Amino acid sequence: MVSLDVDAPNVREWLIAHSDALQDCNPRRTDTLDERISRSLEFFARLDAAGLTGWGWPAESGGRGGSTEHRAELYDAITAAGFGMPEQVGALEVLGSALMAHNPGLASRYLPELLAGRALWCQGFSEPEAGSDLASLRTKAVPDGDGWRITGQKVWTSLGHRSDWCGVLARTGAPDSRHRGLTLFWVDLKAPGVEVRPLLTLTGEEEFSEVFLDGVYVPADHVVGPVDGGWGVAMDLLQYERGMWAWQRQAIMHSTLSELIRDLDESDVLAASAVAEGYTSLAALRMRCRETVKRLAAGDLLGPEVSIDKILLGQTEHLIHDAVRAVRVQDFAVTDSAEAAAARAEWFYSRAATVYGGAAEVQKNIVAERVLGLPREAARG
Ligand SMILES: Cc1cc2nc3c(=O)[nH]c(=O)nc-3n(C[C@H](O)[C@H](O)[C@H](O)COP(=O)(O)OP(=O)(O)OC[C@H]3O[C@@H](n4cnc5c(N)ncnc54)[C@H](O)[C@@H]3O)c2cc1C
Structure with missing residues (x-):
């Protein structure tokens, strides 16, 4: 490695x-x-x-x-x-x-x-009607004295119900201002007007939440970046969400893989082949993210190419957890032990990797259009 x-x-x-x-x-x-x-x-x-x-x-x-x-x-x-x-x-x-x-x-x-x-902190970007199309979000912030009042709803907020602070992206411009009228706020989740309801995931855990904001007051010094400049802040932050998140996930998967190799019966050709596929993808992910980590350290501003890290991450999560299932197939399918339950939960969570932090299909479009310079989807064929 x-x-x-x-x-x-x-x-x-x-x-x-x-x-x-x-x-x-x-x-x-x-x-x-x-x-x-x-x-x-x-x-x-x-x-x-x-x-x-x-x-x-x-x-x-x-x-x-x-x-x-x-x-x-x-x-x-x-x-x-x-x-x-x-x-x-x-x-x-x-x-x-x-x-x-x-x-x-x-x-x-x-x-x-x-x-x-x-x-603990959480990220309040996605809304029921705004995921991949984040610029359509509707949570609204209006000036109030020295600060702001925020009203709206967020969803899929990871660890929202356990968090103390939430980075909330809200609309400060006109309803149709899209990415030009957004601002990032640092919101106290214990403030009056906040209600957080946990959501159960396929892993059987309450990993994320809905966050309801009803006229929640946020002081002026809790604005992150310029008013109406939230899109730039969000794009800046995505370099870390895609690059550094992928790095810490590859670290976790390396530890999963080394435990798996210890349990691998080499005569089981299907399992060995699944492990090899996972390993190959993981090696590529690590090399890619290592470069990203070094570029971030050097102060480079990463552009659309960081979507490549995210695509590799999604693909690798699927392959590594498919390999876990292949090696421990019996345990995975029928055992009630804590380890088997954890492996199943990790497998389900791996499926979310092609959705969170930017869905795989959207990342592929970004790479096609903005890295490779291919024609926009509507213009093709
Ligand atoms: C485990 C997990 C944790 C999350 N944590 C957080 C969090 O902490 N904070 C937060 O704000 N959000 C969080 N999210 C939400 C996540 O950011 C969104 O799920 C993601 O942006 C996709 O949005 P969506 O779910 O609304 O799907 P949609 O945008 O509705 O997409 C649905 C499907 O349509 C496809 N699609 C959409 N647009 C296009 C297009 N233009 N071209 C081709 N295909 C397209 C997508 O690829 C996807 O397959 C989390 C999600 C998951 C799964």
Whole structure:
């Protein structure tokens, strides 16, 4: 497995040396989501006490300095040492980067809480009528005194019912202003007017929520980026949502794959072939994301090409979890053990990878039109 080549002293050594002591808060998928969230918070608290969660975040925001490469190294080290990925990493990567770039004051206030395992965040972009076509969203924000009042509904908000803060994209322009009239707000989910209802997923867990906002007050200093400039912030944040999310998922899948190879009966040709397909795709994903992590660290602005990371991620998730099913076919189909239930839940979750963070069909269109320069779909044939 190709390494990141980054100097992050002691991260791997510390995790291995403290492996036994950290098992009571290992956030692996063998417990309920609530249990995993509690473990994730505790895991982050202990890593923070050792100065590890701050790697890759600037000192003025409570971090330890470094870049996306240091964060990527931490995520790799966590899974390589046999731990599950803490639940807060997804929102941290997506929203932490947006706060740093577009409202450093909010970052210095709220990032330390998350890095210390005292808070969870969520992303309030999708709505019942606005997913792939995000620019059609209808949640509205109107000025009120020194701040704003937000009214509307979000859906598929991961960890919404357990989160403290939500990055809400809302319309501040005219109803037909599309991407020109959007603004990103940092919303306190305990504020009056917020109601969060958990939604059950195919994995049997309440992984995401509906978030209802009824005239929720947001102070002016909780606007992230320019008013009506939310589309630019969202596009900026998508580099991390697609690139860094894919990196941390490949780290998880490498650990899944190495456990799988230990259990593989090499005379089972079908299972061996499924593992080989998964491995090949995973190797390509890692190489691709490694490049993305390094470009983000160098301050490059990634364009539509980051959709390639997302396409590779979706494809690899399917192949790796199909390989799990092929190797452990009997266990997967009929056993009630916690491990079998976890493997089934992971398989179902892998199917969401071609939907969340931008559906695969839409990503393929972006690559075709904006990376390869092919004619727009309507103009073809
Ligand atoms: C596990 C999970 C977690 C999520 N977490 C969050 C979260 O935390 N916060 C958040 O805001 N959202 C979240 N989402 C929502 C996610 O971003 C949306 O599901 C996604 O953007 C797709 O939108 P949609 O579900 O409305 O599907 P639609 O946009 O309605 O798409 C339905 C189907 O039509 C296809 N399609 C749509 N437009 C086109 C087109 N132009 N060309 C070709 N095909 C097209 C799509 O590819 C898809 O197959 C999550 C989703 C999942 C599955």
